[in-house]
Amino acid sequence: MSGWNRRAFLGAATLVALQAAVAGGGAVLGKLDPRDAPSPRRRKLMREVAEHVIPTTGTPGAGVVGAGDFVLVALAHGLSGTRKPPAADPSFAPHLRPDGSLDHAAWLEVRLGAKWLALPPARRHEALAALDAAAYKGEPAAAPWRAIKGLILTGYYTSEIGGSKELNYELVPGRFDPKVPVTPETRAYSSDWTAVDFG
Amino acid sequence: MDETLHFDAIVVGSGITGGWAAKELTEAGLKVLLLERGRKIEHQVDYETELKAPWDMPFRGEGDADLYAREYAVQSLNRHFTEFTQGHFVNDAQNPYQTGADTAFTWFRSYQLGGRSLTWGRQCYRWSDYDFGANKRDGHGTDWPIRYADLAPWYDKVEDFIGVAGAAEGLPQLPDGRFLPPFALNVVEQAARERIMANWPERRLTIGRTANLTAEKEGHGPCQSRSICARGCSYGAYFSTQSSTLPAAQATGNLTLVTDAAVEHVDYDPATRRITGVRWVDSKTKARHQATARLVFLNAGAFNSVHLLLNSASEAMPNGLANSSGVLGTHIMDHANTLSAAAIMPGFEAWTTFGNRPTGVVIPRYRNMETMDGIGHTRGFSFQGGALQSTWTAGKRAAGIGKDYKNSLEKPGPWRMVLVAFADCVPRATNRLTLDRTRVDSNGIPQLRIDFAFGAEENAALAQAKADATEMLTKAGGHVMFGFDRPGPGGTAIHEMGGARMGHDPATSVLNKWSQAHDVANLFVTDGAQMASSACQNPSLTYMALTARAAAHAVALLKSGAL
Ligand SMILES: Cc1cc2nc3c(=O)[nH]c(=O)nc-3n(C[C@H](O)[C@H](O)[C@H](O)COP(=O)(O)OP(=O)(O)OC[C@H]3O[C@@H](n4cnc5c(N)ncnc54)[C@H](O)[C@@H]3O)c2cc1C
Ligand code: SF4
Numbered sequence: 193m194s195g196w197n198r199r200a201f202l203g204a205a206t207l208v209a210l211q212a213a214v215a216g217g218g219a220v221l222g223k224l225d226p227r228d229a230p231s232p233r234r235r236k237l238m239r240e241v242a243e244h245v246i247p248t249t250g251t252p253g254a255g256v257v258g259a260g261d262f263v264l265v266a267l268a269h270g271l272s273g274t275r276k277p278p279a280a281d282p283s284f285a286p287h288l289r290p291d292g293s294l295d296h297a298a299w300l301e302v303r304l305g306a307k308w309l310a311l312p313p314a315r316r317h318e319a320l321a322a323l324d325a326a327a328y329k330g331e332p333a334a335a336p337w338r339a340i341k342g343l344i345l346t347g348y349y350t351s352e353i354g355g356s357k358e359l360n361y362e363l364v365p366g367r368f369d370p371k372v373p374v375t376p377e378t379r380a381y382s383s384d385w386t387a388v389d390f391g
Numbered sequence: 392m393d394e395t396l397h398f399d400a401i402v403v404g405s406g407i408t409g410g411w412a413a414k415e416l417t418e419a420g421l422k423v424l425l426l427e428r429g430r431k432i433e434h435q436v437d438y439e440t441e442l443k444a445p446w447d448m449p450f451r452g453e454g455d456a457d458l459y460a461r462e463y464a465v466q467s468l469n470r471h472f473t474e475f476t477q478g479h480f481v482n483d484a485q486n487p488y489q490t491g492a493d494t495a496f497t498w499f500r501s502y503q504l505g506g507r508s509l510t511w512g513r514q515c516y517r518w519s520d521y522d523f524g525a526n527k528r529d530g531h532g533t534d535w536p537i538r539y540a541d542l543a544p545w546y547d548k549v550e551d552f553i554g555v556a557g558a559a560e561g562l563p564q565l566p567d568g569r570f571l572p573p574f575a576l577n578v579v580e581q582a583a584r585e586r587i588m589a590n591w592p593e594r595r596l597t598i599g600r601t602a603n604l605t606a607e608k609e610g611h612g613p614c615q616s617r618s619i620c621a622r623g624c625s626y627g628a629y630f631s632t633q634s635s636t637l638p639a640a641q642a643t644g645n646l647t648l649v650t651d652a653a654v655e656h657v658d659y660d661p662a663t664r665r666i667t668g669v670r671w672v673d674s675k676t677k678a679r680h681q682a683t684a685r686l687v688f689l690n691a692g693a694f695n696s697v698h699l700l701l702n703s704a705s706e707a708m709p710n711g712l713a714n715s716s717g718v719l720g721t722h723i724m725d726h727a728n729t730l731s732a733a734a735i736m737p738g739f740e741a742w743t744t745f746g747n748r749p750t751g752v753v754i755p756r757y758r759n760m761e762t763m764d765g766i767g768h769t770r771g772f773s774f775q776g777g778a779l780q781s782t783w784t785a786g787k788r789a790a791g792i793g794k795d796y797k798n799s800l801e802k803p804g805p806w807r808m809v810l811v812a813f814a815d816c817v818p819r820a821t822n823r824l825t826l827d828r829t830r831v832d833s834n835g836i837p838q839l840r841i842d843f844a845f846g847a848e849e850n851a852a853l854a855q856a857k858a859d860a861t862e863m864l865t866k867a868g869g870h871v872m873f874g875f876d877r878p879g880p881g882g883t884a885i886h887e888m889g890g891a892r893m894g895h896d897p898a899t900s901v902l903n904k905w906s907q908a909h910d911v912a913n914l915f916v917t918d919g920a921q922m923a924s925s926a927c928q929n930p931s932l933t934y935m936a937l938t939a940r941a942a943a944h945a946v947a948l949l950k951s952g953a954l
Contacts, residue, residue, distance in 0.1 A: 245792045245793070249794055249798070262451065265450075269455050269456055270460065271450065271453055273456075321792055328789075338787070341792075342787035345783055345784070345800075350446060350452060355446060359801065363442065363444065363617060363619075364615050364617055365617065365747060367745070368574055368616040368744070368747070368748040370577040370581075370744055371742055372744055374741055374742060379802065380782045380803045381803075384782060384803075385618055385747060386747065386777075387779055387782035389470065391804065
């Protein structure tokens with residue numbers, strides 16, 4: 193089976209896996225400290241944001257696989273250093289927790305504006321792309337976006353679909369082959385732990 | 392437990408060296424009690440995360456940062472510590488230690504059956520006479536009472552038993568061992584090897600020598616190239632106590648294993664000038680137990696063995712057991728360790744790899760051998776590292792969202808190559824372990840205090856390592872992005888050692904050339920505590936060889952009636 197065929201085949205099988213993945217995210221969300229438990233609106237926002245970053249193509253996107261919920265759990269637990277006090281910026285002040293850390297989700301909600309969810313998809317995309325560009329240009333007031341986007345990637349590529357359908361996953365390769373030609377079908381392995389670590 | 396338990400030998404600690412001591416002593420016919428402070432982890436049965444995918448884990452393999460900040464503040468700094476392996480490292484909050492005001496020391500530990508044999512990186516390198524002769528040559532520390540020839544047959548024995556994959560290179564500074572077939576260099580590393588050798592014939596990039604079974608061996612392996620070893624491997628395809636030495640010791644019928652047994656005191660009888668036995672605390676119930684034996688092997692891991700000796704002070708030995716010299720606890724070391732250079736390696740885009748090779752590459756020491764060509768230092772450094780491709784995690788650093796961005800992350804990313812230096816650490820009296828007189832652990836034992844700093848020699852070595860690594864990667868066709876010339880905190884290399892050094896002279900060393908206490912004939916310390924210098928190789932193979940050698944000597948003494 194060629195790479196493309198295999199991917200198309202797996203695409204059809206994803207719906208079942210999806211339900212399991214999303215249920216998993218929910219289970220952890222349920223355990224959050226009430227102060228960090230997200231409202232339905234915030235869950236929807238994060239889901240949509242994730243889907244804009246990694247959209248559904250031949251494989252489901254990040255929103256669909258539940259990366260939004262993962263991001264909320266991850267932020268509540270301080271993954272990627274998100275519980276460390278942020279660099280000082282006046283626009284962060286309303287979103288600081290008592291411990292001095294930034295509530296990234298609350299910040300994002302305000303930064304994107306109350307109407308973002310109601311915008312047509314193309315406008316939403318534009319607004320998010322502008323935030324992304326500002327953050328990667330080094331604008332301090334946009335900096336928290338980098339951590340959020342990073343966690344969306346983690347949520348996606350460590351989900352069953354992102355990790356084993358969009359990319360390949362092989363827990364037991366069985367051999368090490370030091371020289372393999374790259375072809376149009378080549379997909380990265382999410383189980384290449386060294387690459388993930390040092391990527 | 393029965394208060395009158397008596398054994399031929401007691402081994403304290405079940406890690407890399409304790410497993411070897413238990414195997415050698417039981418195989419020689421001795422009745423051995425193996426005491427391990429940590430929990431029991433049974434081979435295959437208890438490797439709980441071995442088969443898990445990231446999506447099976449609550450935090451997707453990254454782990455709960457909040458929990459780590461509270462309870463694993465030190466352990467989580469180590470790259471091998473992940474959500475998959477966290478159960479194989481200590482909880483720092485429950486196992487505190489102290490450091491001096493000017494000391495940053497990250498002490499990476501595994502308190503469990505198997506110790507750090509479960510979590511280690513498996514790199515196995517012989518020492519050479521450049522290493523055993525180092526102290527004598529430049530005057531730092533005291534001379535080793537042994538040379539390579541004393542240890543060579545024991546290296547043979549250890550490699551034959553554990554299985555080390557590697558390539559013979561015929562280098563005097565890194566003697567070849569008895570190797571299983573090597574893992575292969577990938578395309579970039581192969582090219583780098585050739586280009587580096589073309590410029591510097593004495594610099595030999597070769598595949599890491601690793602205790603992973605590239606061929607099946609007595610029902611173990613072969614290695615499946617998963618590179619998830621620290622989770623525990625049901626194939627038994629890397630060396631650990633569980634996969635190798637413990638089953639051998641148990642097969643003799645001479646082993647008694649007690650886990651959750653934290654040894655707090657080694658008892659000394661001044662009348663006979665012998666150890667009589669040990670006392671321990673049950674880590675779970677806090678009940679106190681004891682046993683007697685004709686000889687004791689300390690294998691608690693370098694710093695813990697020294698801790699135990701310091702804590703075993705008695706009226707007859709008020710400064711610590713076997714410490715008439717006063718040097719117990721001093722001259723501790725860890726390799727000075729840093730990422731010397733990281734480069735993008737263009738020109739190999741047509742190639743990738745399949746499988747996860749559980750080792751990187753090594754460039755053995757090439758400085759300060761026949762010619763003293765080190766700038767500001769008299770010893771060696773070597774590099775480990777390798778070439779790898781980036782992947783989706785690189786997307787975190789890249790601008791973009793949407794379909795094109797997603798598609799840009801689906802292929803293996805650009806090739807990079809990294810060289811990480813390990814530099815010899817000079818033994819210094821001021822780098823030392825002591826008991827903290829004000830703080831105790833959960834068993835009421837004074838906590839260990841670490842005072843440690845690198846000095847001018849290590850900084851000079853890493854400065855030269857950075858310059859050399861930059862030059863080599865550039866000549867190999869790379870564009871160097873960054874590199875460092877300052878060591879990470881002490882402990883970063885996880886090669887902490889020394890504190891009960893071996894030496895000729897009882898006035899300046901704790902152990903003789905058989906790893907036997909000068910002061911107490913039936914006491915052996917065969918872990919990293921015995922090291923008189925650090926070399927720049929990963930040390931555990933040498934600890935194993937020294938342990939096997941000491942065990943043979945102890946058995947001979949016992950059988951001859953000398954003990
Ligand atoms: C991530 C990692 C990677 C590494 N990579 C390499 C490598 O590639 N090559 C290499 O050579 N080395 C490597 N090391 C270092 C290597 O693991 C150690 O050198 C080696 O394990 C030391 O063996 P040991 O028997 O002295 O101590 P350990 O393996 O640490 O075992 C000591 C045992 O003693 C027990 N213990 C401690 N105190 C007491 C007490 N009071 N009573 C009873 N039991 C006690 C502990 O619980 C533990 O089980 C690595 C280490 C780590 C953590
Ligand atoms: S790489 Fe080899 S030794 Fe390591 S876990 Fe996989 S099979 Fe076991």
